[in-house]
Every structure is written in structure tokens, then in C-alpha cells.
Amino acid sequence: MSDQLYEELKRAVMELDTSGASAAAKKIVEEGGDPVAVISRSIRPGLEAMGEKYATGQAFLPELMLAAQAAEAAVAAIEPELLRRGAARPANARVLLATVKGDIHDIGKNIVALLLKSAGFEVVDMGVDKEGSAILQKAEEVRSDIIGLSAVLTTTMPRMKEIIDVLVESGKREKYKVIIGGAPVNQAFADQIGADGYGPDAARAVELVRKLTA
Numbered sequence: 001m002s003d004q005l006y007e008e009l010k011r012a013v014m015e016l017d018t019s020g021a022s023a024a025a026k027k028i029v030e031e032g033g034d035p036v037a038v039i040s041r042s043i044r045p046g047l048e049a050m051g052e053k054y055a056t057g058q059a060f061l062p063e064l065m066l067a068a069q070a071a072e073a074a075v076a077a078i079e080p081e082l083l084r085r086g087a088a089r090p091a092n093a094r095v096l097l098a099t100v101k102g103d104i105h106d107i108g109k110n111i112v113a114l115l116l117k118s119a120g121f122e123v124v125d126m127g128v129d130k131e132g133s134a135i136l137q138k139a140e141e142v143r144s145d146i147i148g149l150s151a152v153l154t155t156t157m158p159r160m161k162e163i164i165d166v167l168v169e170s171g172k173r174e175k176y177k178v179i180i181g182g183a184p185v186n187q188a189f190a191d192q193i194g195a196d197g198y199g200p201d202a203a204r205a206v207e208l209v210r211k212l213t214a
């Protein structure tokens with residue numbers, strides 16, 4: 001498996017080339033490449049580079065949207081292989097995932113969902129822009145063991161603390177493990193708001209869930 005294909009995929013994301021991204025991702029897994037590396041070596045760096053271009057005025061919102069579409073096509077292309085790898089493992093815990101209110105970024109959360117499923121966990125994905133009260137209601141309803149919150153905007157990070165505060169106030173804090181992630185979030189923030197864990201990427205989100213449910 002040549003490194004060149006990972007570069008090709010990263011470039012396809014940056015060139016907003018949806019079919020090229022899908023084809024490159026498919027080729028990597030067909031040639032025996034690691035689908036998790038597809039995310040860490042190609043998709044995420046490609047999107048981050050687009051984010052830099054956006055921040056410095058070299059790219060605009062329509063381009064970000066097209067880059068996101070290319071990234072999503074690449075994720076879709078590796079999804080069968082990821083799920084196939086996990087198919088034999090039984091689900092041993094249920095994880096509820098949501099992107100918090102005010103935030104519509106979901107590529108990272110969706111990758112976390114995919115890797116958790118592939119590792120044998122049951123995932124209930126509520127989607128994006130979710131009110132804290134709706135998340136907590138859903139956690140009760142599906143009896144989740146873990147609540148995983150994603151925030152990609154610095155402005156939506158405070159929603160995570162509000163959700164943990166409500167759990168504490170309602171006497172339900174011990175009922176759930178709360179884990180957080182998203183580009184602007186870090187371990188210090190997780191400690192500060194009283195979360196049970198932080199995952200910098202999807203692979204480490206899986207490790208975290210394993211540890212918390214062991």
C-alpha cells in the first residue's frame with residue numbers, strides 16, 4: 001500500500017473532488033490499507049487544511065461545504081470495511097452521541113459513531129444541534145451507559161458544561177459517563193467541566209469507552 005494514495009485522498013478533499021475522494025478511499029481499503037488511517041492521515045488533515053484556508057480568507061463557506069461532502073463520500077467508502085471488521089463482536093454497552101445545540105458539524109461525530117459500532121458498541125446517534133434537555137431525555141429513554149457530546153465551535157463548548165450541570169442538579173450524574181470531543185475541546189476543559197473523559201480522535205474515543213465500560 002503506497003503512501004501516495006493517502007496523499008491523493010487528502011488532495012481530493014482539498015480539491016472538493018467528491019468522486020475522486022470516494023475512489024481513493026475505496027482503493028486504499030481494497031489494497032489492504034487501514035480504514036482508520038484513512039481518517040487520521042487523509043480525511044482529517046484535508047479538512048483541517050481547508051479550515052485554515054477558510055480562516056485566512058483563501059476559501060469560503062461553499063468550499064468548506066464541498067470539502068465536507070468529499071470527506072463524507074470518503075467515509076462512506078470505508079464504512080463497509082470498518083463495520084465488517086467489527087461485525088463479529090457483540091455489543092457490550094450503549095453510547096448516545098450528539099452534537100450540542102448551535103453546532104451543525106457532524107463529520108467527526110459520525111466517524112466516532114462508526115468506529116464505536118465497528119468496535120462492537122451499540123450507538124444511538126441523535127444528530128446535530130441538540131438541546132441538552134433532549135439529549136438527557138433520550139439517554140433515559142434508550143438507557144445509555146455513556147453520553148458522548150461533540151462540539152466543534154468554541155462558541156458551543158459551554159453547552160457541554162450545562163448538560164453536566166443539569167445531570168448533577170437532577171441527581172443523575174452517577175447514572176451516566178459523559179465523554180466529550182471535537183477540535184476545540186481538550187483534557188483540561190473536560191476536567192474543568194467535570195466530564196468523565198475526553199477523546200482527541202475517534203480511535204481514542206473507542207479506547208475511552210472501552211476503559212469506562214470495562
Ligand code: B12
Pocket residue numbers: 039043044047048049050051052054055061064065067068102103104105106107108109111112148149150151152153154155179180181182183184198199200201202203204205
Ligand atoms: C467541514 C466544516 C464545516 C462544514 C460542516 C459539515 C458537517 N457536516 O460537519 C460546514 C461548511 C457546514 C461548516 C459550517 C460552519 N463552520 Co465549520 N468547519 C469545518 C472544518 C473545515 C472541518 C471540521 C471537520 O469535519 N473536521 C474533521 C473531523 C474528522 O474532525 P473533528 O470534527 O475534530 O472530529 C474528530 C475529533 O475531534 C473527535 N471527536 C469529534 N466529536 C467527538 C465526540 C466525542 C464524544 C469524542 C470522544 C471525540 C470526538 O473525533 C473525530 C474523528 O477523529 C473546520 C476546520 C477544522 N480545523 O476543524 C471548520 C470550522 C470548525 N468551522 C468554523 C466556522 C466558523 C463555521 C461557521 C460558523 C461558518 C459560518 N460563517 O457560517 C459554520 C457554523 C455552522 C454551525 N452552526 O455549526 C471554524 C470554527 C472556529 C471557532 N473558533 O469555533 C472552523 C475551525 C474553521 C476555521 N478555521 O475558522 N463548517
